[in-house]
Amino acid sequence: MKYPKVVLTADRTLMSPYRGISLASFFGCAPALDPNRSHDSIWYKILGNQVTPKLLFDFICNPIANSNGLADYAPYGLRKVEAALLRDGYAKEDVVVAHPDHIDKFIGPQTEFVGTYEMDPLGMGPVTMTFTYGRKQMSYAEFYNRDLHHRINAAKQRNGSKAKVVVGASGTWQYNYDPAKIEEYGLYAIVEGDLGGIGPELDGAGGRFFDAMINNELETANPFKKSEFKVEIKEFDRNGRKYHGRFVHYSREPSVAEIPDIVNPSMHGMVEVMRGCGRGCKFCDVTLRPLRYYPVEKVQREIRINMKYGGLKNAWIHSDDIFVYGLNPRTTKNMQPNREAIEELFKGIMETGVEHTNPTHGTLAGAIADEKLIPNLSRIIKAGPTNHIGVQCGLETGSIRLIGKYADRKLAPFRPSEWHWVVKEGVKTLNENYWVPAFTLIMGLDNNETAEDSWETIQLIHQLEKEQPDSKFTVTPLTFVPIGLLEKSDFFDIGNTMDPAKLGVMYKTWQHNFKYAIHKFMHKVGQNDPVKKFFFASLARTLGGVPLNAMERYARKKSPEHEKVIEKIKTQYA
Numbered sequence: 001m002k003y004p005k006v007v008l009t010a011d012r013t014l015m016s017p018y019r020g021i022s023l024a025s026f027f028g029c030a031p032a033l034d035p036n037r038s039h040d041s042i043w044y045k046i047l048g049n050q051v052t053p054k055l056l057f058d059f060i061c062n063p064i065a066n067s068n069g070l071a072d073y074a075p076y077g078l079r080k081v082e083a084a085l086l087r088d089g090y091a092k093e094d095v096v097v098a099h100p101d102h103i104d105k106f107i108g109p110q111t112e113f114v115g116t117y118e119m120d121p122l123g124m125g126p127v128t129m130t131f132t133y134g135r136k137q138m139s140y141a142e143f144y145n146r147d148l149h150h151r152i153n154a155a156k157q158r159n160g161s162k163a164k165v166v167v168g169a170s171g172t173w174q175y176n177y178d179p180a181k182i183e184e185y186g187l188y189a190i191v192e193g194d195l196g197g198i199g200p201e202l203d204g205a206g207g208r209f210f211d212a213m214i215n216n217e218l219e220t221a222n223p224f225k226k227s228e229f230k231v232e233i234k235e236f237d238r239n240g241r242k243y244h245g246r247f248v249h250y251s252r253e254p255s256v257a258e259i260p261d262i263v264n265p266s267m268h269g270m271v272e273v274m275r276g277c278g279r280g281c282k283f284c285d286v287t288l289r290p291l292r293y294y295p296v297e298k299v300q301r302e303i304r305i306n307m308k309y310g311g312l313k314n315a316w317i318h319s320d321d322i323f324v325y326g327l328n329p330r331t332t333k334n335m336q337p338n339r340e341a342i343e344e345l346f347k348g349i350m351e352t353g354v355e356h357t358n359p360t361h362g363t364l365a366g367a368i369a370d371e372k373l374i375p376n377l378s379r380i381i382k383a384g385p386t387n388h389i390g391v392q393c394g395l396e397t398g399s400i401r402l403i404g405k406y407a408d409r410k411l412a413p414f415r416p417s418e419w420h421w422v423v424k425e426g427v428k429t430l431n432e433n434y435w436v437p438a439f440t441l442i443m444g445l446d447n448n449e450t451a452e453d454s455w456e457t458i459q460l461i462h463q464l465e466k467e468q469p470d471s472k473f474t475v476t477p478l479t480f481v482p483i484g485l486l487e488k489s490d491f492f493d494i495g496n497t498m499d500p501a502k503l504g505v506m507y508k509t510w511q512h513n514f515k516y517a518i519h520k521f522m523h524k525v526g527q528n529d530p531v532k533k534f535f536f537a538s539l540a541r542t543l544g545g546v547p548l549n550a551m552e553r554y555a556r557k558k559s560p561e562h563e564k565v566i567e568k569i570k571t572q573y574a
Contacts, residue, residue, distance in 0.1 A: 003108030005094040006210060007163070008082060010117040011144040012100055014075050016061045017268070025268075026476070027060055028120070028144075029128040031137040057140055064267070069102030073310060076266040076318065077169055078117045080203040083260035088207025097264070100148050104155035111163040112214045114152055118167050121145040122174040122181060126478030130443070130506070134479070149185035156186075164188035164213060166248075169200055179236035179243035189218065189246040201275075201289075204254020205229075218248055228252055256292050261301050265310025270360075271302040272318040273345060278329035279321060279363065281394075281407040283442060283480070286320045293326055293341075296348035303352045315349055315357040322359035322391075323366025323373070334413030339370050346380045357381050358389045364426030364437070365411045367393075374433045383434040388472075391430070395423065395439035395475065398457030402445055420460055427464060427471050436472045441509070443502050444480040454501035458508045462573040465512065474517045475509040503555060504565040508573060510547050515574075 009015075013028030031051035037044050047053060065072040074082075074097045085095045098106045107114060120128055123135055123142035132139050152165060167175070168191040175182055175190050182190070191202065202209055205228065212218050212229055221231045230249040235242060253275075262271070276291035277284070299317075306312040319325060326341025349357050358381075367374055383389045394410065397403055404416030414422050430437050441457060443449065464471060555562040 001108065002093075003110040003159075003161075004096045004106055005110060005214075006085060006090065006113045006115065007096055007098050007103070007106045007111055008074075008078050008115045008117070009071070009098045009100055009103055009148065010075050010078060011121075011141070011148040012063060013061060013141050013144050014117065014119060015064050015071060015073075015100055015267070017064060017073070018060060019062055021060070024060060026127055027057065028139065028141040029123075029125065029131050030057065030140055031132045032057070032140040032143040033138040034136075035138070036136065051137055052140070061140070063101060064099065066099035066102060069099055069105040071097050071099045073265045073267045075117050075119075075169075076262070076270045076272065077200045077203075079262040079264055079266045080200060080260065081115070081117075081168075081206070083263050084203040084206025085210060086263060087260045090207060090210070100144075100151070103148070103151050104158065107152065107155040107161045107163060108159040109161060111161050113210060114156075114163045114165045116145075116148065116152075116165070116167050117169045118145060118171045119169055120171045120174070121167065122171075122178050124174040124177060125171065126440075126442070126480070127476060129479040130477055146185075153186050166191060166213060168202060175245060176234070176236075179234075179238060179245055180241075182245045183243055187245070189213065189248050191248045191250065201253055202250055203260060204252065204258040205250060206260070209250065213248075218246075253290050253292070256294060256298070259292075259294075261298065262305055265306045265312065266302075268316045269303075269306045269310070269312040269314045269354075270316040270318055271299055271306070273299050273322075274319045274325055277320040278324050278327075279335070279407070279412075280409045281396075283396075283406055283445065291324070291329065296345055299345065300348055300352050303349065303354060307352065307354070313355045315352070315354045317349065317357055317359045318361075319359060320361055321366060322362045323369070324363075335366070335369070335409065336413055337366050337370050337373055339373050339376070342373065343376055343380060346377055350380060350382075356387065359391055362391045362393060363410055364393055364395075364422050365414050367435075368422065368425050368429050369413050374429055374435065378433040378435070385434065387434065389435045391435055391437055393426070393437040393439055395441045397441055397445060397449070397453060398423075398460035399449070399453035400456070402449065402453055405448075406445060420463075423460060424464060424467065427473055428468060431468075431470075431472050436474075439473055439475045440478050441475060441505070442480050443477050443505060446480060449502070451499065451501035454505050457505050458501075458569065458573060461508055461512055465516065472517075474513050476513075477506050477509050498558070498562075500559070500561045500565040503551065503558075503562055504569055507548065507551050507566055508569050510551070511569065511574065514548060 018024035018027065032054070033049045034051050035049060037049055078097055082095055082097055086092060096106050120141040123132055123139035128139045128141055129135060155161065156163060165185065165187050166189045167187055172190045172192045209229060218229055218231050221233050228250065232247045232249065234245050234247055272294065274291065274293045276289040277286045278291050303315045306315070323337045323342065324335070325345060326338035327335070329335055346357070381389065396407055398420070400416055400419050403411065403419050408416050411419060411422060427437060461475060552566055555566045
């Protein structure tokens with residue numbers, strides 16, 4: 001049997017349709033194992049070390065379909081790398097995107113490179129750190145990434161392969177904080193640098209990078225050798241042991257012409273329409289990427305690939321702020337949206353024949369800066385009572401002080417002092433036009449969040465509930481992770497520094513999601529299948545109160561001050 005030269009793959013949490021449930025891909029952030037659980041506890045007797053029951057997780061995180069072990073769908077970034085290799089002369093039979101459960105079928109003596117696409121490999125992403133109390137528990141993202149690497153190593157050993165295992169995508173920075181995993185997984189190299197986002201910048205280099213890696217040109221660090229790829233051999237000292245890792249940096253940003261079109265279907269029908277953002281938030285690494293916009297025709301070509309080869313009828317449109325599409329932030333006054341360009345983009349998307357489309361991310365300020373923008377877009381994409389448009393928005397914080405210090409351009413063309421008005425008006429405008437924002441906020445922002453800042457966030461959410469009782473939005477708290485311009489800061493240690501006010505923020509967000517999102521409108525959005533919709537809404541209602549009860553127990557154990565905050569929210573902010 002002849003094995004392919006290059007094998008690309010990703011772990012199960014990145015290779016699941018999640019049964020079509022909107023936003024369920026965040027479920028990979030859920031805690032899987034608690035290694036510190038007491039063997040005397042009732043939960044240990046029922047579940048062992050499991051936190052979220054694996055049976056439940058595996059049911060919701062169902063594996064994608066495969067064709068003889070080849071993934072029928074794959075993360076968009078993997079599809080970009082695959083397309084780049086085929087563009088640069090690699091034969092189709094020498095490049096495969098493998099299903100993680102069938103990786104052993106493709107790794108053999110002729111295999112020279114195994115590349116894994118990793119978004120949150122060690123469970124250090126903001127959402128995951130929140131759900132696992134600062135990685136005191138192991139998330140499913142880390143659990144299945146570990147499982148994938150153990151499968152790869154077993155296949156190499158069994159089939160006599162000496163393939164180099166290289167990890168890439170936006171989560172690889174995590175190996176700097178747990179270098180023991182480099183040794184455990186047998187990693188030849190970690191690709192890092194300006195590779196964030198859904199589409200990796202590496203797709204511009206494509207074959208040049210893989211040729212250099214396969215031909216041992218990136219074996220050692222050589223500052224005197226001129227190369228577009230910089231090799232850094234890092235040494236880590238952890239608990240008296242030394243670990244080493246080969247880190248490869250590629251910082252050149254390809255032009256749109258150098259970015260290949262995907263040739264096989266992507267997960268969830270995702271296609272990107274731009275790279276970069278231009279908003280300049282200090283806590284985000286996307287702002288470090290230059291802005292580039294796909295022309296409408298390029299977007300249409302990728303959507304048609306998903307429709308033709310994947311049978312997909314939806315297009316999930318990725319950007320880091322859809323309302324920045326088509327403008328030049330250096331010359332556009334106050335980040336005013338280019339309404340004409342955005343409208344032409346979505347007209348082109350709908351012309352492909354898709355039945356549903358929604359953007360991944362957008363800012364509240366961008367949504368309301370032009371009063372015609374959202375109503376016009378809603379007409380174009382046919383938003384309505386039976387076709388809600390989900391979009392992730394950064395609420396970040398209710399603190400006017402913090403938003404002004406770390407994300408003032410996120411509000412442009414508005415001022416930081418108007419932040420609360422922007423949030424309320426943004427929710428109103430989006431909801432009136434059948435858009436549902438999924439908010440994220442940052443706990444412990446740059447370790448500079450005071451109790452007053454936390455209470456300002458709690459109060460803002462409460463005001464939204466009282467002033468707009470029929471509003472539709474969710475709020476997910478994330479712990480601060482040092483990336484972007486704040487990469488030299490420290491992690492916010494949620495496991496050891498959960499003061500009463502920050503616990504209050506977590507409690508309030510989940511109280512809102514349970515009382516409003518789960519009970520009032522979750523059953524109205526997402527699934528088109530009424531049976532599935534009823535099943536998952538019922539499941540959410542059943543399990544939704546568990547985190548609230550857990551936080552109440554935590555508060556009672558932690559201190560009277562923590563307990564008082566919970567009681568105050570239950571009585572005054574419910």
